[in-house]
Amino acid sequence: MITAERKPMEELIECLRPYNRILLVGCNECVTVCSAGGRKEVGILSSALQMAFMKEGKTLEVKEMTLERQCDPEYVEELVIQIDQVEAVMSMACGCGVQEIARRFKTKPVFPAVNTEFMGASERPGVWVERCQGCGDCVLGLTGGICPIARCSKRLLNGPCGGSTNGKCEVDPDIECAWQLIWDRLKALGLEDRYEENIAAKDWRTGRGGGPRKIIREDLVK
Amino acid sequence: MKTESVLEKVFASGELAVTSECGPPRGAVPEKIIEKAKMLKGYVDAVNVTDNQTAMVRMSSFAACVFIKQLGMSPILQMVTRDRNRLAMQADILGAYSHGIDTMLCLSGDHPHFGDHPMAANVHDIDSVQFVQMIKDMRDKGKFQGGDDILNPPKMFIGAAANPFADPFELRVARLAKKINAGTDFIQTQCIYNLDKFEKWMEGVRDRGLHEKVNIMPGITPMKTVGMAKYMKNRVPGMDVPDEIIKRMAGVPKEKQPEEGIKISVEAIERLKAVEGVKGFHVMAIEWEQKVPEIVERAGLLPRPTIDL
Amino acid sequence: MQDQNTFKQNHTVLVIGGGVGGIRAAMDLAESNRDVVLIDKASSIGGLMTQLDRTFPTNNCDLCTLSPNLSESSRQLHIELLAMTQVAEVQGEAGDFKLKLITEPRYIDLDTCTACGDCFKNFPECVRFTPGLDHRAPTCMRYPQAIPHAFSIDIEKCKDIDALVKVCKADAIIPEDTQKVRDLEAGAIVLAPGAEVFDPGKLDSLGHAANPDVVTSLEYERILSASGPTQGELIRPSDGKQPQKIAWIQCVGSRSLHEGAASYCSSACCMFALKEAIVTKERFQDSIETAIFFMDMRTFGKDYELYLNRAKDDYGIRLVRSRPHSVFHDPETGSLSIIYTPHDSNTNVTEDFDMVVLSTGFKVSRDVQDLAVKLGIELNEHHFAKTDSFNPVATSKPGIYACGMFESPKDIPETMVQASAAAFCASKNIRMVSESSEAVEEFPPERDVSREPLKIGVFVCDCGLNIGGVINAQGLADYSGTLPDVKVSEMIGHGCSRDALARIQTVIAKENLNRVVIGGCSPRTHETKFQDTLRRAGLNKYLVEIANLRDQNTWVHFDQPDGASIKAQELIRMAVTSVALSRPLTDNIFPMNKDVLVVGGGVAGMNTALSMADMGFKVYLAERSSELGGVAKKIRKTLEGDDVQAYMTDLIERTTQHDRIEVITNAFIVDHTGMPGMFKTGIQIAPQMFYRQITHGVTILATGALPNQPKEYLLGEHEKVMTQLDMDAVIEDQPDKIKDVTNVVMIQCVGSRCPENPNCSRICCQSAIKNALRVLELNPAARVFILYRDMRTYGFQEDYYKTAREKGVIFVRYEADALPEVQADDAQLEVKFNDPILKRKVSVYADCLCLSTGFIADEESTEDLGRIFHIPKTNDNYFLEDHIKLRPVDLSVPGFFVAGTAHAPKTIRECIAQAQAAAGRAQALLAKDTLNLGAVVARVEKEKCAACLICVRACPFNIPFINADGYSQIDPAQCHGCGICAAECPAKAIQLMQYEDDQIMAKLTGLLERVN
Amino acid sequence: MSFQKRLTSGEFVVLAEMNTPKGVDISELVTNARRIKGRVDAVIVPDMDNGIMRMSALAGGVLMHQQGVESIIHVYCRDRNRMALQGDILAAHVLGIQNLVVVHSEEMAKGDHRDAKLVDDLDELDLLGAIQSLQNGVDMAGFDLSGSPSFTVGCTMAPSADNAAFEKELSLARKKIEAGVQFIITPPVYDLNRFSAALDAFKKLGVPIIPTVFLIKSVGIARYISTYEPGAHISEDLIKRIRKASDTEMECLRIAGETVAGLKEVAQGVHIITLGWEYRLPKILDYAGI
């Protein structure tokens, strides 16, 4: 899923300062699952914002709404009913959602409430870790199902650097050395030989190197 | 001979090669590097010039190499994959070679996390193995990495680093093999203090016959104080400093510790000379360059062979 | 003993006596689907307890704790209540008694009387009665929530019957009413006739007859009582002024040789004197001086010693160890002089008091003795029912059981235990009415309120002075009427009384209300009552909200009535805004697992197991040691001389041989889940430690306590030092050893009533007496010293104490701050102690030193089990019952009961009674074929669910799962209703029924957003 | 890597015990197996342990196999004669079971079929001999088999209260090793130091030693073991630790996990017994860092 984390309150308060009525929009997909922007967080943030302004003697009217997905225009359309009653929108979705709202409602300022972080998995309840950088050309088949691009600090494709100690990355001992993981995994699978193959330099065009990406499924295009 | 590199010629001569290194200054004046390089003249075959070492901004390695070259010495251009993408790297290689710089050391580089620009994007367009491959292809196939032909291909003698100690240990030999496969001509290793473990590594290297495909130069770094020894042991990732070394350093009074450090280095060189596959030594005296000549001398590595430039 | 299974045609039990014991017995029987006829010779049930102001040790208002029980008993379909009724004749035998009952005329028709009180207002001379203080003839309602809720007339006293008849608007007065005779067939009889208090009039020296300011403790209760003659004002009868100095004189009519007085101890008087003194200081004025004159302070019940310490230390109640000779009245000052000799002196002291309260003991009334003759049951020398040590509630006649005061003098909790035990034993004689054939109360169909506009009714209870005495209940009701959507708002008297409930029901119907708010006491105790009322009125029971105006407002803010009034408004507002959002809910109902798990195989555990198994239930008896028996297996004789070993051998034999009992020894409870009727308990069985899960419907904890072995007085170090338990065995096994002794010294309260174990171990005084008497029997020349702090030979044990004194046992008191000292010089054992009379140290060379070490809770295992079962414990690690007064057998976790010394120290006899009581309580719970889990379960709104797994991970019981349709599903049968998932759900897709977010939010709105 | 392979290559093996159901509802067993799949090397399936009639170990082992979890099944002499034993052992091989543990048969007295007849046609050493013989292609009657099975065979060692008993167990173990035993499961370890002290004696046996870690679930059980099994060495500190814990259950799991982790340093493997709390195995492994 796409993970996100709420921005510092100060930043949120600052960007809403010019407004009196806003719409706070959650998203029932990834950000709900990573507890950053679902209905519950919308409720909490709404209260927090109102209190923060009340404290300054100002009333901020917050309308709460949570869409099924903010990255689909049909769902975003649901905001139409509310949008005229507010001066600005704050979205708790990932960057996709924020942009979708901005695209649909050209005259309303939209602010992100969260920092969109990465594509990750939940390691355990309450802990999410980066697993994929969306490079567009998956190497996991070569690396035992562990991504060196997302999980090695240096994105090394041919093995660990000289700094890995006890299976941990030199950058931060809390980070597992991706190559240690890859190697352990290859060994467990009896695929040690895979390591010996030199992986050629990557074609980053499939990643961000080729500019903003787009997927077109001809058969589905309407 | 693949190249004009002095280092290649020393290896070819069958003599043990000696290299050392110079860090470019953190400023726009060349005096410092010239002064440092001069100290080494006559004692080493080539001088590594680091590239934003420890992820701290310094004068570019290329520029510093030019100054050393002007002193009539042989520089080794270090380049890391961290700061440049493959375009910039190839461009710089062409430029360096055009200035007569014909030896390179390919590294991935320290992570920006450790340096003075932790906020910098780390490029890592390609990794060090791919880097070696790229230079080899430029040299031998005359092709840019993208596949186009090079009009006058640079003939670089290609070096790479190896750390015999980092984890997973069993991967260290295989990792070396990959670098050799990619086209590495010589290897400079991480500082060696744990001689037993290094020898074990070399055993692995010999088992696969890699010592015949590449010239391995163990890194030697004298320690000034017991504090430095402890720092290396505990704080430098991938460094293996056995407790005996610490004990030995701690066992002498503070003022005698530098001498003890040098002694340890000299003894190491003497012991490793005998190891099959060791083709030279990379003597790095960090912020203590003046001691390199003494070590080289006491280790019996003098005189250096004269190579025609 | 009695034949257990004489099943005959009849399935009715006659319960004689409508006091707390009788009510408890009747309710237990009714709950376990037996028909009950409950008779009382008074005009309403309730007995002595209804006359008390508050009860110890909680100092609760008794009416409040009792009245739900009373009206509950009248609700019970199996119970037929006959007031003013007595037994005239009895024939037949167990299973088939034929009785003649005589009901005296009430002159009021119960069905039409509305208890309006007009008769009482106009003709007080023939309707007024205030028990205790009013010496006039009986009539009428004894207290405001009386059941039956109707007046009665004393026709003799009435001068103008026509006028009386006319004053009744309901036409309920029937002057021609006559005595009615009725035949009844019953399978068993439970006797709970209670006791009467000793009449101190006979003791001239105390001046009760002559002086109005000398009152009995019961009269004093009436003075304190809000429903009493003084409306709860503490004033002395002679001049109506508040007394400033009050004395209590203990043992009036008990432990006494006076004419008409009893030789036994009345057991409860010490505690109620302490209670009255505390309440006096607490409720009226802390400066009122209180002194209690006593011989031994007998606070031997559970946690009673702590109560005593609080009385002394926190309230400064003066305790004077002396039995006063006489009370004189000084006509000039109006004060009362008590002349007494302090226990440690020989000179008389005279002290003046404003009021004197006589702690009068209990005795069996003449009427009850006559009843016993009619029933053909034997009485003991004190005219109490004669029962057996090992069958404590069975009388000499099969099918007839006695409980409460009639069995022996006792306090309320023990009465409750015995009542449940007697009910259980009685139920063995009769068949259970099967649930399907019985007429379940038919509720009208629920009205669909979903499309109706909100019509909220608010009913504010004044709860007597409890609420109305602090805030203006009428004012609050007026205020409530101004709240949005409130259609009706009324003040009702005692909201939980029958007529109040009827009133609510009527108003709901009349006004077509669809939501109800009750402002009253805690929903914890009274919610179901009001829910039933809604059902009767055709509303779903979850459309009511209770504002806790009493327990959490007027009781705790009586010191600031203004604050309490504002808060009351807020609480009502919260309830109104919240109830507006309540929705009809359906209870989750499941089949009942009727198997029983009994933990602990001692005397209590085995008796419980056998009782349940005999009733046809499958019982698992888990014992952690390798054999059954527990502590009782080490005891040889009881104080009364019964052979404990023979009893235990038989008990173990019967238990192990029983078809329906599976004994699991070496069993350790390791996990537990579920709810009453569907428990699942994991047991690990040593030595192989294999694991087994048992499913069962109820759990009875009979895990016992440990014989205390404190490291004091060389116990375990010197061969001549032993515990009373050891001594018991020595006497039995090595009588020759006893024959040689010269001096036997016993020290009481070793390891009890001390800082480490502050409570009294209850059993030690009687075991010391028991062993002392047996020593003297074997060796009349021996000198036996008992060093004690208070001799607590309660009830009939007192007789043995008396015998011991007569036989020359030397009793020497010591104070807690001057403990006896023991020194050993090789074989010589020297005991030194203060002689309070001689006022010097005395030294005795003991051939044997017996320490009365009593019990100590098995801390480690109660802790273990308490944690696994979530059962709270007392500070000294006994299991804490649900209500120390009225529910001494039930634990606070539904479906759990406690028996034996796991509850508190007790004798074998008391353990057996509690075991039978636990069986009875368990039987009542298992009588139902289905299990209602209520409606509090988590429900997922699948449209909102993001299938994020957070609920799956958060649930402590692993209930939610993501189903094939990709959303979270929660099985209502398994959901425990904690709501953790609902709180964690990031999509707010889960709601906990009855506690939905919008309802909670509405409460906050009601509280915080002012209504304009 | 298979259990056998790990054992021979000297790698640390993690075993867990899972009882078959008393009945045919295998859902819990299967769920539990899936929970630890990939985290333990093999599951030991006891056969009517402690005289409690249950689904047979053979079926349980096969079920594990179907879930992709390697199994080790118990065999012993109490309930079957040499015919049945040999037949079952052949069947086990055919059905994919690769490992056997020959265990001492518990008496019936504590079981649920106390009136059952004890067979005891063979003793443990006989049975070990029979297994060897079957693997060599010959049955106990001397007839040649058409195709012979192969197994990794282990045995258990009983707890010993004192040194003499321990010596006796050791000599018994030596005999079993002679009879073909390739690994030994030793009694529960509650005190790592005590275990380490006995390590030398174990090492001399020359086969891998797999000590047991028994999950204590309550203070009551800890107290019982410390009182009645003097050889077990449950310390007062351990009992205190459980008592003082705010969450007893988690503390017990943590203790088991720590013991597993401790044994990782000194033993060749570990055998975790959770008796009814198999669903807690993942947590123990978490605490053990496995």
Added chain:
Amino acid sequence: MENFEPVIVAFCCHYCAYTAADMAGSKRLCYPPNVKIVRVPCSGKVDAIHIMKALEKGADGVYVAGCLEGDCHFKNGNIEASKRVAYIKKLLDEIGIDGERVEMISMSAGMGERFAQTAADMTEKIRKLGPNPAKSFSMDMASNNL
């Protein structure tokens, strides 16, 4: 601010704190009437939103009262609740409202005294902290008019 009477919302677990509150009642232990109880089946039911909304609507303090550690009727609801309370405290600090206004309290059903004491302590504490700074101006007016 002299006459400031704080409004405090106490979310009380049915099994412990709510029962303890009733116990305080039957023992007649006085505490300030500022504390208003909302009954919940378990402290683990108390959502962060409930706490936030209570403050937003003008409560000066909020506390969640659950069972003693290890005694939760539902195993760990109280632990979950205390984590949530800690989270809210941080959030409040972040918006400049003293996190001290929110507390997690634990007690058993028998602790009537502790309930009363806690209520008194909490009231005292909030009184010292002063009114909830986030109470809107208009609301202040309204309460002054009362």
